[in-house]
Amino acid sequence: MTSGLHHITAITRKIQANVDFYCGFLGLRLVKRTGGFEDAAQLHLFYGDAVASPGSLVTFLAWEDGSRGRVGHGAASEIAFVIHPEAIGFWLTRALQFGVTATGPATEFGEPVLRLTDPDGIIVKLVGTTEVEPGAAWAVRGIEAKDAITRLRGATLLSEKPAQTADFLVRHAGFETAATEGTITRLDSGSGQVVDVRDATGFWPAAPGTGAIDHVALRLPDRTAVEAQAVDLRSRGDDTINMHDRKYFYSLYVREPAGGLIELASDGPGFALDEPLDTLGSRLFIPEHFHLRPEDIVPMLPQFGLPGEPRTVYRDLPFVHRIHEPEAPDGTALVLLHGTGGNEASLLPFGRKIAPLATLISLRGRATEEGVARFFRRFGPRDFDQKDIVAEAQAFAAFVEDARHAYDLDDALLRFAGYSNGANFLAAAIMLHPGLVREALLLRPVPVLSGPPETDLSGTHIRIIIGSDDPAAGEGKILTEQLRDRGAQVTLVSIAGDHTLSDEDVNVATAWFV
Known part of the structure; x- marks a missing residue:
């Protein structure tokens, strides 16, 4: 079955700094900008590879100047991207040049890992591996294709019930237990992407807010597969399911046994549904179910500039x-x-x-x-x-x-x-x-x-x-x-x-x- 990560969604406090980091520093492409599907007045940005492939996507909800969240059990704590193993040195040098906080490299599960801190304090890991098929790198000045981030490598979930969390991912998202290192159990997918489940017994609980990861979305091939999982979950007595048509993919949201929010998302229809690939990410989409006029919602969304574009510098x-x-x-x-x-x-x-x-x-x-x-x-x-x-x-x-x-x-x-x-x-x-x-x-x-x-x-x-x-x-x-x-x-x-x-x-x- 199709398996792996579809996207990871987090919350940012300053959208301009977020764009500068994920587009300007990491070299990802802004592939979609929308009003929030739950709150149209909340800007939602999607970053990914050159063609917005499922498995390359990280998304951010903008809570401008919002209260800070807390990393803890019941949520993800890290986002990991794929780079070529030989690119670790390039990224360490680039972090020093851009003033980005970096630690490492270190070796985890036999792979070189460089940890970075984004402007909101979220830990972003760059993992040198050839286990995941490369995506279509987005051309950015200063980053050669051989050094570019290509896909998501994985996410780290903090769980007070690690065995049950792992079992959930195996049963509903096509993952398999691959290895254990310390308090972390690694689950591998058919795509080579991973979810690391860390035993967080005794940690404080996660709290939503800026600088926190909201949820991890796992891949399913189509809407039929998502609906089949809904039937399976309900048959097991799970009543926490929410299902939504997100236009670009179909989603099921559910709480895994330790309370972490998991999304099961279909690969299609994809982000090129309403704009061509060459201009992907340039058009704002407001979800139709709000029945709002653009003039009533667009001014409420925070403005930003892509690298090289004019922007307001806030004081x-x-x-x-x-x-x-x-x-x-x-x-x-x-x-x-x-x-x-x-x-x-x-x-x-x-x-x-x-x-x-x-x-x-x-x-x-x-x-x-x-x-x-x-x-x-x-x-x-x-x-x-x-x-x-x-x-x-x-x-x-x-x-x-x-x-x-x-x-x-x-x-x-x-x-x-x-x-x-x-x-x-x-x-x-x-x-x-x-x-x-x-x-x-x-x-x-x-x-x-x-x-x-x-x-x-x-x-x-x-x-x-x-x-x-x-x-x-x-x-x-x-x-x-x-x-x-x-x-x-x-x-x-x-x-x-x-x-x-x-x-x-x-x-x-x-x-x-x-």
Whole structure:
């Protein structure tokens, strides 16, 4: 039967650094970019050989600035690639040249192994072997074909039940026990690819997050074979099965006995299904089952540049932030502040609609409430933490000042927009730091400062949009008067609707931005 690895999926915290490592340093080809099949707003990148062969693929879900995961039992701990044994020296030299952390070479199961650490801390092994049939190497400057990575060699699974994990892989994925070395049992496939099962009894459990491997996908020839395994698993009483059509392959997800997530994936139809081989990886695919318009999802996906392409260099500033560049920027910039429970991606579709040619800079609030992001703390529904507002407004002022220099922003072309909690915070920052913001759009705001300072806001232009059916509409009017009393020029617009944003908000905001 067809056996071996189909792909390995992990989670990255910084997509640009990930692309630079796997494409630029390792020399893999970006063969597909998609919105996530479980969350369309999550970018999913697939790397592989020149023709995206099953068995050459490593994929990454982008959790930009997300919490870090933990390596432990119930998950994979290492990704291994095939190189020619004589290429070990080349890769050790290349790691030194690129500043990539490397250890070894060492000998494991009779093969030379060089361990590298990717930008997220994931261990990547380069294994010198001729046991696996080479794939079609992708031509990259600085890496000759004889030195190139060609396929996946294997993965290491950490298991508290190593015998049961191994038995599962033998029974459902065509592997056979091949050798044992210390606490590691090596399982070999018909393709020569391996899974090493390491006895992790006494280890801490794995935790999902950035820098963690999410799952290992094993090869089956076609959908019929995947469905046959589903029947077999159910007959054994396994009720953890999920099956999905991933367009480019058909998948079954199941937990092996020690809790590790295993995917059984068909070889076809393959990644050339919707784009030719010569342009593979250049087109973004959004899974159809979300029924989303591209303009509602594409701005939420983090942007990146392939090696040699332009890219945004992010600076370490007080707030986590996301930058979205249009194809033809006009020099304007719009800073966005989300509402309660949002994040730095939430307002990007709105921002792109009202400002199609602007550079968007969207922030993530630093306060949390029951696990959701906000821009300041509160003690109750209308009891706002005044000290926190002042402190966060100070940090925001520092962010704006630093961003002006870091991203070469023109003060005359810089505007700000906030929604709900972000609008409340933006209004407070305007009053606490006069002159910081000159043009602002406040969507569904309420006043949150218990004693607004008597500052001079002359020269500040603000448009406030309230919903006629929003219970907080009256408070938006109070905020309007507070700002006007301090010299700001404020336009108050009431539209039909409640607290949620609508197409009418887009229309009114577009007129403001022009």
